[in-house]
Amino acid sequence: MIIDAHAHFVPQSFLDEVLSRPGLFPSVKAASGRDGVRFTFANQDAKRPVPNGMSDVERRRKGLAARGIDKQVVAGWLDVFGYDIPADEGLEWSRFFNSHLLKAAASTPFLVPLATVPMQSGKLAARALEEALDQGFHGAMIGTQPKGQGGVLDDPELEPFWEVASARKAAIFIHPTFGARDDRLKAYGLVSAVGRVTDTTMAVARLLYSGHLVRYPGVNLIISHGGAALPVLFGRLRRSFATAPAQNADPALGFHRLYFDSVVYDAATIRFIAEQAGADHILMGTDEPFVIAEPEPVKLIDACSFGAADRQAILGGTAARLFGIS
Structure with missing residues (x-):
C-alpha cells in the first residue's frame, strides 16, 4: 500500500455550512469572493482564501490513482484552525470542523483524516484529542504556534495535551503556520520558501531541548517538510548542548524519535535525512493541493535508490503503522 502522509483537505460541506449560518461562531467570520472563502478570527486580519482543489474530491481521487497512491492522510488547513479565538469557542470550532472531516472521509475511503484541536488551551486540546481518537481519527495535525x-x-499550559497524546500513543503531525514577524521575509516569496522552515525548526528545537519526547514517550511526532532544518542542524544542536547544557535536555534523545515527511523536492536531501534519522523514520508526502506540492512523490523516492525494505517503509509501511491504516 502506497500512502501520501502529508496533504490537506477542507470539506465542501464545512464551507457551505459556515457561509450559510453567519454568527454560528461569534469570533469567526467567513466571506466568499472570487478567489475563494476567507476566514477572519477574533477581528484580526483575514486569512488567505481557501485554495482551489482543497475540497475537490474527484480531482484528488484521479490524481492519486494516476500516481499509484492508495491512501492520503489529510488534515485541515492551518488558516482554518482558529487558534486566535477564545478557548471554549475554539473547542467547539474544532469539533465542528472535525465532524465535517470525519463524514467526508467516511464516504471517501482513500482519505485518512487527522483531527484539529484547540491548541490555545492544553486542557481543551487534550479533551478534543481524546474525543477525536475515540471517533476514529488517525491522529491530529497541530500548528507550530499555539495561541496565535x-x-x-x-508551553507548560499545554502539558495536558501532551499527556493525552503520549498515553494514547497518538500520531501528532507538526505543521508550520504562515505568519512572518521578520520583515526580511516579506519579499521574494520567502515566507513560504524560508519562513516555514525557520518556524518549524524553532518550534521543534524547543521540544527537543525541553525534553518533551523524553517526558512524553508515547507520542509519535511527525515533522513536516523533511523536518525543516533540523536534520542539517542536528550536529549543532548536540554540540550546543555539550558545551552549554544549562537546564536543557539532550536533543539526541528526542531527535531519534522524530519522523519526517519527504516534502523536500530533492532526492539527495531525502538520502541525507535517512542517514541522520533512518529510512524507517521517513514518510512519503506531497503537501497537496498546493501549487508547491510534490507532483511525483513515488518517483522522487525511487530516485533515492533505497533498498526494497527501506523503499516499502517510506512509501507506506511507516505511515500505516503510525496512523493505524489497515
Whole structure:
C-alpha cells in the first residue's frame, strides 16, 4: 500500500455550512469572493482564501490513482484552525470542523483524516484529542504556534495535551503556520520558501531541548517538510548542548524519535535525512493541493535508490503503522 502522509483537505460541506449560518461562531467570520472563502478570527486580519482543489474530491481521487497512491492522510488547513479565538469557542470550532472531516472521509475511503484541536488551551486540546481518537481519527495535525503568533509548543499550559497524546500513543503531525514577524521575509516569496522552515525548526528545537519526547514517550511526532532544518542542524544542536547544557535536555534523545515527511523536492536531501534519522523514520508526502506540492512523490523516492525494505517503509509501511491504516 502506497500512502501520501502529508496533504490537506477542507470539506465542501464545512464551507457551505459556515457561509450559510453567519454568527454560528461569534469570533469567526467567513466571506466568499472570487478567489475563494476567507476566514477572519477574533477581528484580526483575514486569512488567505481557501485554495482551489482543497475540497475537490474527484480531482484528488484521479490524481492519486494516476500516481499509484492508495491512501492520503489529510488534515485541515492551518488558516482554518482558529487558534486566535477564545478557548471554549475554539473547542467547539474544532469539533465542528472535525465532524465535517470525519463524514467526508467516511464516504471517501482513500482519505485518512487527522483531527484539529484547540491548541490555545492544553486542557481543551487534550479533551478534543481524546474525543477525536475515540471517533476514529488517525491522529491530529497541530500548528507550530499555539495561541496565535509567538506561541510555543513547550508551553507548560499545554502539558495536558501532551499527556493525552503520549498515553494514547497518538500520531501528532507538526505543521508550520504562515505568519512572518521578520520583515526580511516579506519579499521574494520567502515566507513560504524560508519562513516555514525557520518556524518549524524553532518550534521543534524547543521540544527537543525541553525534553518533551523524553517526558512524553508515547507520542509519535511527525515533522513536516523533511523536518525543516533540523536534520542539517542536528550536529549543532548536540554540540550546543555539550558545551552549554544549562537546564536543557539532550536533543539526541528526542531527535531519534522524530519522523519526517519527504516534502523536500530533492532526492539527495531525502538520502541525507535517512542517514541522520533512518529510512524507517521517513514518510512519503506531497503537501497537496498546493501549487508547491510534490507532483511525483513515488518517483522522487525511487530516485533515492533505497533498498526494497527501506523503499516499502517510506512509501507506506511507516505511515500505516503510525496512523493505524489497515
